[in-house]
Amino acid sequence: MKVKVAVNGYGTIGKRVADAVSKQDDMELVGVTKTKPDFEAKLAAKKYSLYSAIPEGVERFEKAGINIKGDINDLLSKVDVVVDCSPGKVGAENKPKYEKVGVKAVFQGGEKKDVAEVSFNSLSNYEDAFGKDFVRVVSCNTTGLARIISVIRGVIEIGKVRAMLIRRVVDPKEDKKGLVNGIMPDPIHLPSHHADDVKTVLPDINIVTTAFKVPTTLMHLHSLSFEIKSGEVKVDDVIDALKEEPRIMLISSSEGFTSTAKIIEYARELRMRYDLFENVVWEDSISIYDGELFVIQAIHQEAIVIPENIDAIRAMFEMADKAESISKTNKSLGIF
Ligand code: NAD
Numbered sequence: 001m002k003v004k005v006a007v008n009g010y011g012t013i014g015k016r017v018a019d020a021v022s023k024q025d026d027m028e029l030v031g032v033t034k035t036k037p038d039f040e041a042k043l044a045a046k047k048y049s050l051y052s053a054i055p056e057g058v059e060r061f062e063k064a065g066i067n068i069k070g071d072i073n074d075l076l077s078k079v080d081v082v083v084d085c086s087p088g089k090v091g092a093e094n095k096p097k098y099e100k101v102g103v104k105a106v107f108q109g110g111e112k113k114d115v116a117e118v119s120f121n122s123l124s125n126y127e128d129a130f131g132k133d134f135v136r137v138v139s140c141n142t143t144g145l146a147r148i149i150s151v152i153r154g155v156i157e158i159g160k161v162r163a164m165l166i167r168r169v170v171d172p173k174e175d176k177k178g179l180v181n182g183i184m185p186d187p188i189h190l191p192s193h194h195a196d197d198v199k200t201v202l203p204d205i206n207i208v209t210t211a212f213k214v215p216t217t218l219m220h221l222h223s224l225s226f227e228i229k230s231g232e233v234k235v236d237d238v239i240d241a242l243k244e245e246p247r248i249m250l251i252s253s254s255e256g257f258t259s260t261a262k263i264i265e266y267a268r269e270l271r272m273r274y275d276l277f278e279n280v281v282w283e284d285s286i287s288i289y290d291g292e293l294f295v296i297q298a299i300h301q302e303a304i305v306i307p308e309n310i311d312a313i314r315a316m317f318e319m320a321d322k323a324e325s326i327s328k329t330n331k332s333l334g335i336f
Pocket residue numbers: 008009010011012013014033034035036053085086087088089090094108109110111138139140171301302305
């Protein structure tokens with residue numbers, strides 16, 4: 001039996017989750033929602049069954065000539081789980097609708113952690129989502145941090161983790177806001193919230209983060225340092241462990257990957273919408289000095305959380321163990 005899935009909010013994350021769900025052999029995408037009859041709604045209605053996210057909004061879609069199947073309540077009556085991909089904090093407003101009809105929900109990283117019973121990252125705490133009704137997939141930056149920490153802690157005993165996050169200011173489609181010039185500490189008062197967010201999935205990690213916004217839309221960049229608490233560690237041991245994890249992609253500046261611009265140029269050839277579901281780690285950045293391991297990675301904010309949304313659904317319905325779910329998701333999305 002396939003789990004019936006709805007996507008509420010067909011934006012940057014929602015359209016990618018919808019495509020990923022429709023590729024799973026144990027899930028059925030029943031429908032997606034939009035708030036407005038815009039060009040994205042027109043495209044969504046061509047690919048999937050479209051519903052109005054706002055109950056009184058159906059008529060607007062009909063007037064615009066868009067094939068609309070009903071409203072969010074109609075959609076919720078047909079599914080087992082909804083992946084809420086509405087803008088940050090709106091998911092919490094939507095939650096009572098899901099509770100009312102007894103539909104499980106996956107929320108995104110723009111929600112506060114208390115929207116769900118558990119925050120989620122596949123490599124860090126898959127089992128914590130077992131059988132849960134409400135799960136929050138952590139944000140793009142937190143997913144990138146949690147994944148690499150989870151792999152590196154398999155090789156070294158980690159003391160402190162320190163991370164500087166250089167964040168894309170907005171996504172490529174944004175035309176209402178953005179930082180045209182300058183580098184903005186965000187926040188000025190340190191640390192940034194990302195460290196606490198990592199602890200929602202890796203509670204025992206000693207991590208401090210700082211974050212800056214820069215005028216780019218392509219990717220985030222993380223400069224990381226891991227204190228090596230004890231033992232002899234070689235750079236090659238770390239590289240081997242990262243190579244073994246499909247959700248980490250190793251690249252090298254010697255191959256021409258001199259910046260995030262080059263990574264995205266590569267991804268344009270590799271995948272639809274140049275989606276990079278993996279942490280992209282510069283192999284030649286990996287180094288050890290004075291008892292600390294240093295790593296630089298880039299994160300494609302629009303795509304990185306998509307595999308985690310799929311795994312979260314499997315964990316909530318106890319459909320597969322961690323290794324099986326990750327492997328199925330990876331295969332379906334072309335992550336090797
Ligand atoms: P988005 O603005 O691209 O898409 C949100 C969609 O939700 C839009 O289509 C909007 O019309 C729709 N919407 C608005 N109000 C709604 C409502 N009441 N009910 C249902 N849908 C509604 O936003 P996004 O970038 O896809 O972000 C969605 C969530 O994912 C946020 O929590 C965000 O923090 C998180 N997230 C975003 C990124 C990213 O880089 N874009 C990365 C990771 C996580």
